Amino acid sequence: MNLNNLEDLKDEMKKLGFSDPLIAKMEEHMKNDDPAFKLYDEVKANRGQVDITLHFKQSGQSDYYYLNRLEAVHNQGKPLEEGQKFMVITKTEEGKNIVKKLENVAEAIDFFKQQKGNSELAVGKDAANKAMLANMEEGKINYVSRDFKREFYSPPLPQTFWLDHGKGFSKEQAANLVQGRSVYRDDLLSREGTPYKAWMQLDTEKERDRQNNLTFRQFTDAYGYDVKTLLDEYKIKEMADPKKAEALETSLINGNRPLITVEKDGQETKMYLETAVRYGKLNFYAENGKPEKREQFQKETGLEMSNVFAKKMEQGKDKEVAHGQGMGV
Structure with a gap:
């Protein structure tokens, strides 16, 4: 891991308004030498919340990482409670459940719709403590919670904000723009x-x-x-x-x-x-x-x-x- 690169990215994230815990997550990905990764944050909105996704990519010619864009989407549904996550629970042919946790509703809906067999989209602290939002059998959706239908069938589209070495719209500004x-x-x-x-x-x-x-x-x-x-x-x-x-x-x-x-x-x-x-x-x-x-x-x-x-x-x-x-x- 290039320490100068890490120092620069830390400065960029601070300038853009992101927290120390999120910066620590970035450092962990860099230590793992992940070629590309995403970080997630949210901002409380007048209605619902704004979900923020940061996109990092490693150079093809060196070990340098770049933060070149953030995406912001205004989700007007009920925000998640503390400790909750979205989950897609898919049953394998052997009858086992594979649980994939996702950070925001847009990615959770998209991943759920890609499933082919028996799957469930839920929200909760873990698979044992969850509430079902949608369900599919044999690849066909057969249930969507009444309170979740608007988000599920008409999810808001994200807005991309391009960044150049920490210059661009901050987390705060991007969240306000999409509102x-x-x-x-x-x-x-x-x-x-x-x-x-x-x-x-x-x-x-x-x-x-x-x-x-x-x-x-x-x-x-x-x-x-x-x-x-x-x-x-x-x-x-x-x-x-x-x-x-x-x-x-x-x-x-x-x-x-x-x-x-x-x-x-x-x-x-x-x-x-x-x-x-x-x-x-x-x-x-x-x-x-x-x-x-x-x-x-x-x-x-x-x-x-x-x-x-x-x-x-x-x-x-x-x-x-x-x-x-x-x-x-």
Whole structure:
């Protein structure tokens, strides 16, 4: 195992937001000299969870490993409980059970559908403590749990995010993008190699590309969306504290949906806040997910500022660019 390579990959994974235990798993695979391997992680979502898969491959000419992509998929079903795994239990011709544990629902469904004989897709801590999700006999599926049908027959498609020596969308950013939110990047390169900055959002209004990925909708700085300026328009308690204000801005540019404090009906109330870059707005949501009218939280000068911004954004729309995964993202 090349120790310099290990050190570089550890730095890349930390930069992308992955944990020390996951980094330790990577090191174990490298020690075993596995030619290719995957690592799995998850991020809690507003609904369900986002499953992350990291793809590692060893060079054909040396012992160097490369982390060249991660896949993120938003599974809106019920997240697994602590210690649970997906399992495909297949009965051999000799009557023995072969149990294969899988890390995420997409891979579990795909592996189960590949079986030819008698097999069961289940979830649980082990084969003795499981709940059946689907079953097949003689290669034909004869049962799918009612609560699992949507996931089983219409599994969400993963989005691939390409990485270059630790540069690219982080775990946090990728998870937010597949949930439909926008992320700001200040380290992008055009096809000609020119640096630029832009808000990035997956374009769900267009067909997926040949690799089955959504392309990006981009809003460069010329578009005029300035999250700090927008935050200053509203009576948000956290904005009174410079450190909290900075943390709030950072959270939003990474695509998160942070919890903030506003006044509603004379009382302090918690709300979720989210960028709406395409429309030049910030969106407010009650803790139960219900949208709230943003105007009720606006400062007296906020409306005037919004009108100025609207004109600026309209001028910048012509400069909006939409690129696919071929960009340096």
